[in-house]
Amino acid sequence: MSGKRPSAGRAPTRRRREHLPVGADGALDGIEISNRQSHVPIGTASIRKTVRVVLAAEQVAVARISVALTDNATVRRVNRDYLRHDYDTDVLSFLFESTPEKGAKPKRGRVDAVPPRGCGRRIDGEVLISAEMAAQTAGRFGWSPRDEVTLYLVHGLLHLCGYDDVMPAECRIMRARERAILAELGIVLPGGAKRRRSDRRLYTRNGSNS
Numbered sequence: 001m002s003g004k005r006p007s008a009g010r011a012p013t014r015r016r017r018e019h020l021p022v023g024a025d026g027a028l029d030g031i032e033i034s035n036r037q038s039h040v041p042i043g044t045a046s047i048r049k050t051v052r053v054v055l056a057a058e059q060v061a062v063a064r065i066s067v068a069l070t071d072n073a074t075v076r077r078v079n080r081d082y083l084r085h086d087y088d089t090d091v092l093s094f095l096f097e098s099t100p101e102k103g104a105k106p107k108r109g110r111v112d113a114v115p116p117r118g119c120g121r122r123i124d125g126e127v128l129i130s131a132e133m134a135a136q137t138a139g140r141f142g143w144s145p146r147d148e149v150t151l152y153l154v155h156g157l158l159h160l161c162g163y164d165d166v167m168p169a170e171c172r173i174m175r176a177r178e179r180a181i182l183a184e185l186g187i188v189l190p191g192g193a194k195r196r197r198s199d200r201r202l203y204t205r206n207g208s209n210s
Contacts, residue, residue: 034068039135040145042069050150050185054157057181058118061101065160066126067153075130090133091152093159097124118161127156142190151189154181 033044080086101120134148165171
């Protein structure tokens with residue numbers, strides 16, 4: 001699928017930030033977090049930890065990341081205005097830049113069943129999450145709304161790192177990566193209920209979305 005890139009050039013929740021190096025321990029202290037919602041009690045420290053764990057697992061070299069937690073109406077509006085999809089969804093990923101750093105080679109890690117696709121990359125992106133949908137959905141899968149939000153964030157960040165869930169084979173790789181990283185965070189993905197494949201989308205700089 002394809003869509004026209006908006007003239008503003010960036011998602012509406014985003015303010016400009018400098019790229020920040022990601023250390024070997026996953027330290028990333030300059031991410032931007034907007035958490036103006038009351039549906040799910042989750043603090044900025046938890047959000048920051050999740051971002052650090054994903055970027056460290058993916059061996060991202062340099063990153064500039066924004067995370068926004070909001071409600072269904074806001075995510076739907078962005079989905080409609082930026083992706084031309086007029087329906088509710090749980091998480092949207094906006095990729096503004098993804099370029100390789102020279103000489104980067106994957107290092108074997110605890111969650112590297114496949115080579116990390118974010119390895120050595122310079123990433124600039126934003127993840128927009130509906131905490132309201134997480135609160136509405138979590139009970140169907142037997143875990144907390146906070147864990148549901150964490151899943152959305154991991155999923156959105158993996159899109160920024162280069163994963164996709166459109167084709168079945170790619171979807172299996174991405175789901176395995178989600179499970180591995182959630183395990184790093186001490187979260188076990190419930191297996192009882194069959195999770196509907198969401199309408200999670202990635203909006204990229206060249207105007208494509210998936």
